[in-house]
Every structure is written in C-alpha cells, then in structure tokens.
Amino acid sequence: MVTPPSLTAAPDSPPASAGAVGVGAPTAVPILASPSFSPLYQQIKTLILRSLQNGEWRPGEAIPSEIDLAARFKVSQGTVRKAVDELAAENLLVRRQGKGTFVATHAEEQVQYRFLRLASDVAAAAVPGSTHREFLDCRRLPAPADVAAALHLRPEDSVVEVRRVLHFTGQPVVLDDIWLPAHLFKGLTAERLSEYRGPMYGLFESEFGVRMIRAEEKLRAVSADEGVATLLKVAPGAPLLSVERLAFTYGDQPVELRRGLYRTDRHYYRNELS
Amino acid sequence: MVTPPSLTAAPDSPPASAGAVGVGAPTAVPILASPSFSPLYQQIKTLILRSLQNGEWRPGEAIPSEIDLAARFKVSQGTVRKAVDELAAENLLVRRQGKGTFVATHAEEQVQYRFLRLASDVAAAAVPGSTHREFLDCRRLPAPADVAAALHLRPEDSVVEVRRVLHFTGQPVVLDDIWLPAHLFKGLTAERLSEYRGPMYGLFESEFGVRMIRAEEKLRAVSADEGVATLLKVAPGAPLLSVERLAFTYGDQPVELRRGLYRTDRHYYRNELS
DNA sequence: CAGTGGTCTAGACCACACT
DNA sequence: GTGTGGTCTAGACCACTGC
Numbered sequence: 001m002v003t004p005p006s007l008t009a010a011p012d013s014p015p016a017s018a019g020a021v022g023v024g025a026p027t028a029v030p031i032l033a034s035p036s037f038s039p040l041y042q043q044i045k046t047l048i049l050r051s052l053q054n055g056e057w058r059p060g061e062a063i064p065s066e067i068d069l070a071a072r073f074k075v076s077q078g079t080v081r082k083a084v085d086e087l088a089a090e091n092l093l094v095r096r097q098g099k100g101t102f103v104a105t106h107a108e109e110q111v112q113y114r115f116l117r118l119a120s121d122v123a124a125a126a127v128p129g130s131t132h133r134e135f136l137d138c139r140r141l142p143a144p145a146d147v148a149a150a151l152h153l154r155p156e157d158s159v160v161e162v163r164r165v166l167h168f169t170g171q172p173v174v175l176d177d178i179w180l181p182a183h184l185f186k187g188l189t190a191e192r193l194s195e196y197r198g199p200m201y202g203l204f205e206s207e208f209g210v211r212m213i214r215a216e217e218k219l220r221a222v223s224a225d226e227g228v229a230t231l232l233k234v235a236p237g238a239p240l241l242s243v244e245r246l247a248f249t250y251g252d253q254p255v256e257l258r259r260g261l262y263r264t265d266r267h268y269y270r271n272e273l274s
Numbered sequence: 275m276v277t278p279p280s281l282t283a284a285p286d287s288p289p290a291s292a293g294a295v296g297v298g299a300p301t302a303v304p305i306l307a308s309p310s311f312s313p314l315y316q317q318i319k320t321l322i323l324r325s326l327q328n329g330e331w332r333p334g335e336a337i338p339s340e341i342d343l344a345a346r347f348k349v350s351q352g353t354v355r356k357a358v359d360e361l362a363a364e365n366l367l368v369r370r371q372g373k374g375t376f377v378a379t380h381a382e383e384q385v386q387y388r389f390l391r392l393a394s395d396v397a398a399a400a401v402p403g404s405t406h407r408e409f410l411d412c413r414r415l416p417a418p419a420d421v422a423a424a425l426h427l428r429p430e431d432s433v434v435e436v437r438r439v440l441h442f443t444g445q446p447v448v449l450d451d452i453w454l455p456a457h458l459f460k461g462l463t464a465e466r467l468s469e470y471r472g473p474m475y476g477l478f479e480s481e482f483g484v485r486m487i488r489a490e491e492k493l494r495a496v497s498a499d500e501g502v503a504t505l506l507k508v509a510p511g512a513p514l515l516s517v518e519r520l521a522f523t524y525g526d527q528p529v530e531l532r533r534g535l536y537r538t539d540r541h542y543y544r545n546e547l548s
Numbered sequence: 549c550a551g552t553g554g555t556c557t558a559g560a561c562c563a564c565a566c567t
Numbered sequence: 568g569t570g571t572g573g574t575c576t577a578g579a580c581c582a583c584t585g586c
Contacts (some may be wrong), residue, residue, distance in 0.1 A: 036562075039574055056519075063554060064346050076576045081553085091548050097553045098583035115547045119492075203328035214548040220497035220538035239447075239495035239513040245547075264494035271545060273389045273519075274488040310580080313555055331580085339571060350557045371572045372564035 021164055044073050045083040052092065052103060053250040059105035059205045063093065064099075092213065106212065107202025115201070115247075116217055118267045120168065130169050135165040136231075138190035140182050147179045150246055150257045158182040162193065172232045173267055179257045182211055210255055215247040219269065222261070232263050241269060290331065298470065310439060318347050319357040326366065329522040333379035334480045340375075367486065380477025389475070389489055392536065392546045404443050410505075411437040412464035413420075414456050421453045424520055424531045432456040434468065439505055446506045447541055453531045457482055465542065484529055491519040493543065496535070506537050515543060 046097070047065070066084065070077045072088045077115040084101055087093045092116070094102045106114060143151070143159045158177045166174035181187070185208050196203040204210045220242045240261045247256040262269065304497035322337070331337045344351045358375055361367045365388070368376045380388060416432065417425070417433045432452045442445050443469070455463070468479040478484045494516040503510040512536045521530040536543065 039562095041574075053370075060554095067552085078577085079575060082551095082574085095553065096584090098551080098585080100552060100584095117545075117547075123499040213544065217494060217545040217547060219515065219545065221515040221536075222538075223513050237511070239491065239497050241495040241515075262495075264496075269493040271391075271493065272488065272489040273491060313581095315555075336571095353556060356555085357574095362574085369572065370565090372566080374571060391558085394581090 005259065007202055011126060019150050031161060040075055041079045041082040041086075042071075044080060045086055047073065048083060048087060049092075049250065051195070055209065057103050059103045059211060060108060062100040062102050065098060090172075090214075105205060106199050107205055110198050110210055113201055115212070115245075117269050117271065118262065119270045121268065122265050125216045132167040132170075133194070134167065135162065135190040136221065137161065138193060143179070147257055151179065151181055160188050162188075164193070168267070171263075171266065173263045175231050175261045176239050177259045181255060184208060184255060212247045214257065215245050215256075217246075218244045220244075224261070228261055228267070232261065234263060234265075240264070243269070306540060307474055315353045315360075316355040318343075318349060319499060320353060321347065322357060323366075323524065329483065331377050333377045334382060334486060335377050336374040345430055349482065353543070365423065379476070379479060380473050381479055386473055388497075389486070391543050391545065392447070395540050395542065406441040406444075407468070408439045408441065409436065409464040409467050410439065411435065412462065412467060416454070419453055421531055425453065425455055425528050428456060433461050434459050436462075436464075436535050442541070445537075445540070447536055447537045450532055450534045452533075455529060458482060458529060482522075486521045487523055489519050489530075491520075492518045494518075498535070500521045502535055508537060508539075514538070517543070 011178060036171070048069070051057060051063075063069070064072070064082050067082075068076050069080045073080065084093060085094070088101070091104055092245070096102060120183070139161055140158050141161055143153050143155065143157050145155065145161055146157055147153075148157065160182050162178040163178070164176050164178070165172050165237050166176070167274050185204075188208070192207070193200065193203070196207075201212045204212065211217045221240045222238055224232065224234050224236055224238045224240050226236050228240070230236060232240070235242070241259075243260040243263050245256070245258040245260065246254050247258070280492055312537050323345070324487050325337075326332060334465065337343070338349050340354050343354045347354065354391075358369070362369050362375070366378055368378050380386070390508065402477070413435055414432050415435055417427050417429065417431050421427075421433055422431065425433070434456050436450070436452040436454070438450050438452070439446050439523065440450070459478075462482070466481070467474065467477070470481075475486045478486065495513055498506065498508050498510055498512045498515045500510050502514070503512060508514070515538045516532040517532075517536060519530070519532040519534065520529060521532070523529045
C-alpha cells in the first residue's frame, strides 16, 4: 500500500503558487486537479495557452525558449517540450529550429489561406495567383436567430454582416456571407477590409485581437438562386458548393459564422483523409 | 573540430546488420543514410513501416511491446516510443494503455467508416444507424485512360469496376463508382461484397491484404443526370455533391479511385480545419 | 561563438488492463 | 502481480541560425 489508486496527492504538495508545481526530489510529483488526473505537461500546455490567450506573446512573435519556460514553470525541459509539441501539432505554435518557437499567425508568408481549401483545376499552385476581393456590404444588425445560436449570442446582441466575392484570375468564384459578433469587431468597415493586404483573418488578428484557431465546415451541393447566379456569373439553378463554416478562437469559443457558395467548374475543394 | 558538419558517420559503424544500428557507448550514434541526415527514430519508423507492409503483424493484432522493439532495434525505449508516436498520429497504429499497440484496421468497432465524412442533419450519431448497401455492378474491364492514370496503371492493365448505392434510413444517399487494380483484387464479386459485414475497406484488408492508409478527395457540386437521378431518387438536374477519392496504401501507392455522388438534402459532408 | 530547437539515453515511477 | 503504455527527469550531444 502506497497511495490510493488514481489519487496521488503529494503529501507535501505546496500550495499552487504560480500555477504549476515544482518537484522536490528527483522524482516528479504531478499536481492533481482533483479526481481527474492530469499529466504535468497538460497543465503546462494550459498555462501556455492562457498566456497566448492573454496576449502575453503576439502572433508572429517568439515565445520564451524551452529552457526559460522550464525554469518558469519549474519542470524539466522535456515536459515543456511535450507541451509545446502538442501546441505545435494543433497549429497554435510554430517551431523553427535554431531560431525559436513562434506564435502562429494567419498574416504571414507561406501558410496564408490556411483555411481556404480551394484549388484550381489548371494552376499547379494553390489559389493565390491573381486574387481579387470585392466587398459588397458590411453592416451592423441584430443577430438573426440562427446566427445568434451558432455564435452563442443572445437574441438582443448585434453582429457585423459582411458580404464579399472572391475572384481568381478575373472570375468570380466565391460568394461569402460572414457574421461576426459586433462587440468584438467595433470599427470594422468595408473600407478597412478592402485596404488590408493579406487574408481577412490576418486583419482580425492585428486589428481586433481575434485569432482563429480552428473551424468546422459543413458542405452541401445547392442550386444558385437568381441573386447568387448574377453575382457569380452562372446560370440560375447552376450547382454550387455550399460551405458553412463555424470558426473558433481560444477556448472553443465560436466567433465567426460564414456561409460560402463556391463555383466548382474550374476549382475544387480539396481534402485529406487519414 | 570533431566531425564534419552534417556528416556524422560513426568511425566504427557496423555493417547494416538487420537494419537499424546499435549504439556502442552510452552515447547515441545515428546511422547516416548519406548526405541527408535522418534521425534514428525516423529509421526505426521506416523499419516498423516495412514490417507492417510485409504483413509481419496483421490488422487488429498487437505489435511487440516497446521494450521488445527497443531490444530488437538496439535503441532506447524512448526512441522506439517516438517512432510509434508518429505512426499512431498517422493512424497506422493504435495505442491502448495497459494493453499494447495495435495495427490499425478499418474492420473494427468504433473507428468504422473512418473515411466517410457524411453526417445526418437530424441523427445526433454519425451515419451508422440503419445502413444498407446495394451493389449494382462488379465487373472486370480494361482500365479507362483517366482511371489508369490515377492508379498508375498501364493502359493494358485491367481494373475491377464496382457500382453501389448506400441507403441511410431507407433513403438512397450515396452512389459510388469504384475502380480497383484487377491484379490486386482477384476474385472480388458483387456477392462477396454483399455478404461481407462491415466497411468495404475491412474486406479489402482481410481478403485481399490491401490496406487503405490515407486518401485525397476533390469535392465539387454537380447536377444529377437522368440515370443518377433515378438511382438516387432525385429530380434530374438536382444538385449533388461530387466526391472524387484517390486512396493510397503503403508507400503512397494509389490503389483505389472512387467517384461518389452524395445527396445533401438530409446529410452534409463535415470537415475540420486547423 | 552562443543560443535555439532536435535527438537520444537511462532510469524511475504512475495508470491501466488482464489474470 | 505482471506487463503494457504514459509521464517525468537529468544530462549529453547534434543541427541550425545568426551574431
């Protein structure tokens, strides 16, 4: 008999000082959040996540080195490493050997358009050839019921509604309707959207401090109604790919609902299964 | 000066005995495949992959314990662990604490329909409610040019062509045309397909030794032609989701081309972005 | 050169599953 | 209890980047 199973409270466990708990002896003493066991590296991961959320490190910046983090959390470098590994696997951090570990961003070089899965039938490269964004509308309005439900808003909350068209090589391909919680995006206008160079999520990061972490999409095939047909320059009734996206920021909080209609006569939506 | 950079040939490196290379001293001595450096755990990963491909361990079976593998490859348990971790992340292996590490399979409990991304608008659960598979056709024929190209076959090779309809809760939802290299699927008939309980890829594993590892899909919206409309019980011209899948086995070898048409009036194709 | 992430080892202990 | 994967540590060395 040593310790009761699945409850390994250290006899001399110190009061939770800064969050994580150190080890006294050469043996690890994981802190226990109570009945549910949580490994040390998971707790470290949560702490790093919190710092990311708090904006302690901004997108694109380097976070402290593993050695520094290990000292700060009073754990071994290997434990920090495992936490960072998982955050990198979730695309929240980016490791660069010899340089450091950086906060992921949508507003950067290669990994642009992380969430856009459209590819061209002809162009070998992805989409970014000659892209043009046309913003048709940007207004504040009370949240429609379905939008409020998806974004976890109250019926009296308001949202920003954006409508835009994406053109590739001169052709309209994507029509997006986008809803954002108005209280998070004060001052968002069609003009600022038009002026900004780079992906929309980059602007959201730098101007509003809202970082898109992950998203869920629901795809369907639909027929173009007349208004949509005109905007996308297809015949009424033409088949379009409907992509409904719910995007989340830290803590699985939904912060964007997007309903897109894609022309798929010259492009396709690519996906990888494994 | 110790060793020339990026070329760390061990002075006493033994001839590649069984594959991996041991360490003489308490210090690791990674073998080098030549100019391109490859960490030890990557080499171990390749060796495990080879054993999987050779069928040394069958789908669903347990592979040797980490300790055994470490002894076999003459590396530390930690190095084996990292190799296995990556293979588990790629869904080739499944770790089960306390029990062992198992070869992933499509023919098993929960993880069934790993590659089917359809979800129902109503049913909370995924699809597997009341599913019925109807096989319309299964024949051998010379590979059409596009199919041959996708599957890396020569024009004179032949393929097995399968046509089937998937029904959920009594309704036809999916029409699939499937092409398989005939030389890998000798003896595949509509009857055997109908008799088999469980996912098609499960039958491919157990009966033909072909394991689907990953797949690429291209999605588009299309209009139903008359033949398809009849089979899926929709109006001609109705929008359908077109899903073209190329599935790969070990070594990125393509072994299945599938063209699916999905009704998306009561179901949708779900996807996760991160 | 120093600093960063990346690899590897050896050993201890914990959580889980079976018998 | 035994054996499995899971966690944690400490220390050594390697590879890459930039001063």
